[in-house]
Amino acid sequence: MSKHHQTAKELLQALGGSSNIANYTHCMTRLRVTPVDHNRIDEASIKQVKGVVGVVNDDTYQIILGPGVVTKVAEQFGIVLQEDSAAPSSEDLTSKGTDMKSELKKKNNTPFKNFLRKVGSIFIPLIPAFVGAGLIAGIASILANSITAGDLDKDTWQQYVTILNVIKNAIFSYLVIYVGINAAKEFGATPALGGVIGGITLLTGVTEEFPIMNIFTDQPLTAGQGGVIGVLIAVWLLSFLEKFLRRFIPDAIDIIVTPTIALLIVGLLTIFFIMPFAGLISSNLIGGIDWTLERGGVFAGFVLGVAFLPLVMLGLHQVLIPIHIEMINTAGMTILLPILAMSGAGQVGATLALWVRCRKNKSLVTIIKGALPVGILGIGEPLIYGVILPLGRPFITACIGGGIGGAVIGMFGNVGSIAIGPSGLALIPLIAHGLWLKYIIGLLAGYAGGFICTYLFGIPKEAITEGSNNKEVPEAKTKTEVAATGEKKEMNDTTLGSAFNLPFDGYIVPLEEVPDAVFSSKMMGDGFAIEPTNNTLVSPINGEVVSIFPTKHAIGLKTDQGLELLIHVGLETVNLNGKGFTCLIKEGEKVKQGTPLLKIDLNYIKQSAKSLVTPIIFTNLSEHNQIQLLKTGYNEQGITNIIELVSKKQ
CATH class of the missing domain: 2.70.70.10 (Glucose Permease (Domain IIA))
Incomplete structure (x- = not known):
């Protein structure tokens, strides 16, 4: 039995068994489980499982395992679910989970936050593709620039650039289809129909000779207008229409009538109303962000750099992915991502300060050694949950360090990323227009800001030496010892x-x-x-x-x-x-x-x-x-x- 299989088995048991799992997925660092009943989760046992960095108990129960590990544990988690002969059918679990969720009243379970989590869950499964394709796009860009500069022979290297771009375009050119499928899963519609709705926005078959006109501006619609924002709106409406139709359409003809009517109605709405409307939202949203960063400069960069780390802590940072994607579709890059990446630099600097000041605390140093390398590469959860958040003050000083790095990037302006990927050093190949040196300067500022703020103001006394985090009472003494000391x-x-x-x-x-x-x-x-x-x-x-x-x-x-x-x-x-x-x-x-x-x-x-x-x-x-x-x-x-x-x- 592999160690990852054992980890998955222990986690399943602590989560209340397979009968308590309605659904699960994973991102780069977290196993995200939708439980049937939160009350059946033994959180204390989960935290004791070897390899678990921390947990976030929310609408989805998130177990932080770290990059690489989470993929292997998630794979084994699916296996141990199947091995459990007592596991009920997925239909039973979904039904039971829906009933339990309606009864569960969590303090932070507001409709707005639930919507944000759903949007985040749509994009989480796509993150590995974003990272891989983005880095491939970065390599293709370097080769293309070298060809233009005359450093590489075009006849030899252009074919490799073309091949890399074909691989990259497999995700970015058809992203709306993937988003439509995932959105349908989250909103309760048929996934295949969600993919079709996403594909409609590509306007396949429309030519300059036979355009489709925007009924509001009398200008031709463009392929992808409204982007993923339009797809999310359209698939959300599709979910309501599907459920409504199935109330009245007989089962015998449901497979024929429901998808036909749903696609026709939502397809027409998408083309004539949602695409123009979402396009307006998208352009104004991106324009607003550009205006804020252009006018706000240093101040805007500082505020964004400070605020992002708490979003990562809560697992809500994924909801920004649609904004990044729209910025990339509109301008070819997202200028928001490099600024937000500075929050990771702040916590790296804070962790280095803890390592220096708390070097006598061997257990803390051991955790730092394991979490710091991936933190430098842009995966921050191990540092957040394993180091800075449990100690309290370093989390605040890390946020300030991130703000300092964000202020530097905001001062430079126009530092963008051509694709979505991890922050930290791993983002360097994705920086657009060769401005990677400015990004590195921002990183160094974030490191320095986090280090200095933490070194001077963020070191808890109880973390400096091993075992001093417990304010211990003197050990039990004998009555003779007490009498002798007069205590x-x-x-x-x-x-x-x-x-x-x-x-x-x-x-x-x-x-x-x-x-x-x-x-x-x-x-x-x-x-x-x-x-x-x-x-x-x-x-x-x-x-x-x-x-x-x-x-x-x-x-x-x-x-x-x-x-x-x-x-x-x-x-x-x-x-x-x-x-x-x-x-x-x-x-x-x-x-x-x-x-x-x-x-x-x-x-x-x-x-x-x-x-x-x-x-x-x-x-x-x-x-x-x-x-x-x-x-x-x-x-x-x-x-x-x-x-x-x-x-x-x-």
Whole structure:
């Protein structure tokens, strides 16, 4: 069994099995899965699978694996899906997935964002073709320029240029057909009909002698007018018309009547209305971007360079592909892509600064060594999820570095790419009109900006040395050691004793029994849980309130001895947006054992949330210590000797 097959198998199991997979695809770095039920995904287990860099839990569940690896894992993922004899049919999965999606109410699941994701999903399968054909186009361009300059013999080399262009044109000349097929899949239309609608925009058979006139301007339509924007609009309408027709057309004649009527109606709409309309949108959109970059210059470049990295983090950067394509169709290049590519330069610079400043942190350096080479070549997700995003501040300084690089490209102006491909050094062969030196200067500026900003302002103290990212509490000491040093006994003794009181009346349960993998796997830390029976949460310790979540469902405390704990009232209560909770204290306030912290509406939370079970997590224990639960079952608020701090058995 190959390691990629094993990875795919472990991922499928953590995703809830084949019965929970409605669909899947992959891009250059991510395995994108459409789950039937998000609640069946064990995210903690996914993050523990070897090779997983990070995850994005969205309408599609995205598992970041990195370039090269994701293609092999995706291939094996399809195999393990087929191997699972319990897998239901694709029709059943699609139907069940549709039902579940209609019930799923995710915080960031707005119609606009869903539309953006659909548009992105249309182009994701085409990215390998864009990259390969784009680089081939770059080689052909270099050869053609060399022939023009007289450096190469035309009779010998022109045929090779022609051959390379034939390969390149196989994707770019017929791109609207590929887009039509993929759009039909996403919008729920027949893929073949979507391809035909895309092909209509090529106006095959139209000649100068027999043109089709634009009914609004009385000028001849041009092949490709409206581009992929027009195709997306047309196929979207096709999906509605197909579904409408199938409500009334008998099954016996559906295969004949439905496609004929759908193609005729949408085809006519495409030629006479959508192509002129989309052409107007396209020209104004491209003109607006050109105007902004021309007038905005340095400022526009900085803003775009700063803003792009968050889009990559959310997986929404693919929605810009139609804009790049239209710019290439209109002007022969996209001047937007080189500016956005500077965000990758910023994070490379930030990562180099982390490597220099945190060289004693061996585990971080190991991650950097693996992720940095592909980051330099323009694949940024491994750096984002493996290095800068988990550390927080470096992500911000990386964005600033990207803005600096974008400002430099904006200052030069007219630096464009002839095709879509990875950013970083890999984009150099695609830079138009031989302006690759200006692009390289922008990259160097992005590297320098990210490095300097991170080196000076973006290094978290906890990342500098190995293991310091956990603010550890002293290891458990014996009573003799405590007496000899004169330290307070509460947190250093092997038992917490009276230093910790039960904050609720209720039923105590081990953390492993909490019906939420984030807590039961102890990913956030060790502790226990209680199902409360009264409506007032009181402080279990003497110390300080260090954080109150905006939704009031969770409170962070710190004892006088430095032990930090999180009280998370109920499961999935963040979705209540604060309803059912009344906060009685403020951040930074000193508290004593028994100080009221929170009033809760037990009945409302019980009815509206997943569970009332309240995890109490100690978030900064030493790796050598663990919490041992001394009592379970029903206990009253304020009792002591519930838990003890013990050394882990070696």
